[in-house]
Amino acid sequence: MNKITIIGGGNLGKSIISGLASSNLFEAESITVVDKSKYNLKEIEENLGVSTSQNIIESIIDVEWIILCVQPRQLDSVLQEVKDVVTIDQVLISTVTGTSISEINEVIPENKVIRVMPNTGASKKLSMTCIAANDDVTEELTMVQKMFDTIGKTLVIEERLMQAATVLGASGIAFFLRFLRAMIQGGIQMGFHPHEAQIIAVQTAMGAATLVAENGTHPECEIDKVTTPQGCTIEGLNEMEHRGLSSSVIKGVMASYEKINTIK
Ligand SMILES: NC(=O)c1ccc[n+]([C@@H]2O[C@H](COP(=O)([O-])OP(=O)(O)OC[C@H]3O[C@@H](n4cnc5c(N)ncnc54)[C@H](OP(=O)(O)O)[C@@H]3O)[C@@H](O)[C@H]2O)c1
Structure with missing residues (x-):
């Protein structure tokens, strides 16, 4: 053994x-x-x-x-x-x-x-x-x-991707949690108590990740399923994108990657 x-x-x-x-x-x-x-x-x-x-x-x-x-x-x-x-x-x-x-x-x-x-x-x-x-x-x-x-x-x-893996996988925990916190804050502003908003946001995050993991689909495919034309979801999504959601996340990931390559 x-x-x-x-x-x-x-x-x-x-x-x-x-x-x-x-x-x-x-x-x-x-x-x-x-x-x-x-x-x-x-x-x-x-x-x-x-x-x-x-x-x-x-x-x-x-x-x-x-x-x-x-x-x-x-x-x-x-x-x-x-x-x-x-x-x-x-x-x-x-x-x-x-x-x-x-x-x-x-x-x-x-x-x-x-x-x-x-x-x-x-x-x-x-x-x-x-x-x-x-x-x-x-x-x-x-x-x-x-x-x-x-x-x-x-x-x-490949070993050359180990720094990138650190950013996406290890720092990624913090990045997803900051998004989760923002969702909870939005929930509170709409009227939920913090603990209720957290229960809803956490379970929703787990559901979203599991849909992609188990269906093997691209995230956008699962997004399409909840996006009614002229509905509230697309209104919210487009507002987030106008304010730079995807761009901020990609720029944040790349800033983290640039930083990790300077740390020794
Ligand atoms: N935590 C994560 O999620 C994560 C993810 C990926 C990679 N890593 C890497 O994994 C490594 C460990 O992380 P960690 O969070 O587990 O660190 P940690 O909580 O500080 O644990 C390290 C342990 O090793 C002990 N230690 C240090 N030198 C020793 C020695 N000479 N002999 C015996 N024990 C010794 C430390 O004791 P003292 O505290 O008394 O010094 C401490 O208990 C780090 O290099 C980190 O970069 C961590």
């Missing part, structure tokens, strides 16, 4: 551990989580039944998979700590934003590295996770896809 160690039991680490622990890919005792905080590890052990450790070196002995799940600024010290201990057959899976496969291979040259970019939907098993690897990594890529399928949907992409 495969063994796996997750270095970093923070927000994302916990979601990944929860998905893996409830899958049939690993026995709970084959999953080890490393974190600095004893309190955090105790909570993870109690809730998820996995092994925990505060010692990175001990925790990666004899494991096939190592997930790097620390903040970008913490990655270098973790890589420095493990670089003389990792064995060539161990696969490194990096969740770390903005660090390329070749940058990790500069420190640890012999090991296969797979990059993953999930989002916070992972905590509800609704992550969108984009995955990238070099061409010679195929079997391992399939296994990593299975791992991240336990916390949502996965898509294998």
